[in-house]
Amino acid sequence: xxxxxxxxxxxxxxxxxxxxxxxxxxxxxxxxxxxxxxxxxxxxxxxxxxxxxxxxxxxxxxxxxxxxxxxxxxxxxxxxxxxxxxxxxxxxxxxxxxxxxxxxxxxxxxxxxxxxxxxxxxxxxxxxxxxxxxxxxxxxxxxxxxxxxxxxxxxxxxxxxxxxxxxxxxxxxxxxxxxxxxxxxxxxxxxxxxxxxxxxxxxxxxxxxxxxxxxxxxxxxxxxxxxxxxxx
Numbered sequence: 001x002x003x004x005x006x007x008x009x010x011x012x013x014x015x016x017x018x019x020x021x022x023x024x025x026x027x028x029x030x031x032x033x034x035x036x037x038x039x040x041x042x043x044x045x046x047x048x049x050x051x052x053x054x055x056x057x058x059x060x061x062x063x064x065x066x067x068x069x070x071x072x073x074x075x076x077x078x079x080x081x082x083x084x085x086x087x088x089x090x091x092x093x094x095x096x097x098x099x100x101x102x103x104x105x106x107x108x109x110x111x112x113x114x115x116x117x118x119x120x121x122x123x124x125x126x127x128x129x130x131x132x133x134x135x136x137x138x139x140x141x142x143x144x145x146x147x148x149x150x151x152x153x154x155x156x157x158x159x160x161x162x163x164x165x166x167x168x169x170x171x172x173x174x175x176x177x178x179x180x181x182x183x184x185x186x187x188x189x190x191x192x193x194x195x196x197x198x199x200x201x202x203x204x205x206x207x208x209x210x211x212x213x214x215x216x217x218x219x220x221x222x223x224x225x226x227x228x229x230x231x232x
Contacts (some may be wrong), residue, residue, distance in 0.1 A: 008227030016223040020216055027212035034205030044197040048113055052134050056100065061178060062197065063137050069098030071107065071129040071188075076156040077170060078111045080119065082111055084193055087112040091162060092124050092190055093179065095171070096133065105176035106167065110190030121156060126188045134184055136195060137178040139164060 008016070055067040071094045080088035089111050095104040112122045113163045123145040140162045151170050161220060168175050184192040 005228070006166040008223060011109065012223065012226055013074055016219060019174050020219050020223075023212050023216040025221060027209045027216065029194065030205045030209035030212060033037070034209065038202040040197050041202070044195075048136070055098075055105070055180070057102070057226065059137055061137055061139050064134070065102065065137060065180065066132060066134045067096065067098050067105070068132045068178070069096040069101070069130075070078055070229050071126050071131060072094055072104065073126045073129055074155060074173070076124055077114075077151075077167060078104070078124070078158050079162045080160055082193075084111045084191065087113055090122065090158070091193075093162065093167070094124075094130070095125065095175075096180075101176065103174040104171070106164075106179050107135070107186075108138075108162075108179050108181045110182070110184075110192050112190045121158070124156060124190075128187050131187055133180060133182050134163060135182040135186075136179045138195065139178050 044062045047064055050064055050216055052064040052066045053063040073094065075095055076086055077093045079093065080090060082089055082091045090110070091111055092109045093106045094109055096107050097104050109124075112124065115122055123210055150161055150166050151157050157170050159170070159221065161167075164175060164177055165178065182192075
């Protein structure tokens with residue numbers, strides 16, 4: 001009869017410890033990421049169900065707000081490399097000045113195709129600059145950019161990022177810390193792109209977590225199997 005003893009050896013033990021800790025930690029990290037995304041979605045959905053409130057200095061991200069003012073059509077910014085339905089184009093940001101706000105806020109009027117000639121900017125004229133805007137506040141991250149020169153020099157300017165800290169460089173006056181994503185009811189609105197508050201759903205993070213934990217368990221079984229020594 002053969003007796004078994006557990007003697008995995010130093011190399012196998014070191015290998016197991018390193019990768020088991022790594023796989024388990026990655027699984028926990030994905031769960032935490034999923035929980036964070038779930039909170040973002042909950043905040044966004046909750047805010048979207050509420051009636052728009054007048055924009056205030058203390059208004060928060062994802063709030064639905066309204067504001068009356070005048071669009072500054074001479075100092076608009078186009079966000080480059082925005083793909084919509086497989087077509088390259090721009091998001092158009094237009095500053096709005098309001099008596100109810102001590103600084104201007106950038107209004108995201110929507111998407112417009114870049115056209116075939118990339119050296120010529122599309123027409124982004126505004127017919128009625130005095131408006132009342134309804135929309136959702138957002139604070140985009142810097143994200144991936146294709147150039148060190150993030151903003152061009154002449155108006156309308158083209159930016160590689162819609163991050164507020166980057167966009168501040170284009171203006172002499174202070175900007176409101178959030179973009180206002182205008183709803184399609186805005187006059188002179190362009191193609192509306194539905195807001196996606198997260199780039200990945202919580203369920204996908206939980207799926208990745210399951211994969212890492214499965215690899216962790218598989219490694220545990222392999223370690224036990226490899227460490228068994230049989231004696232007569």
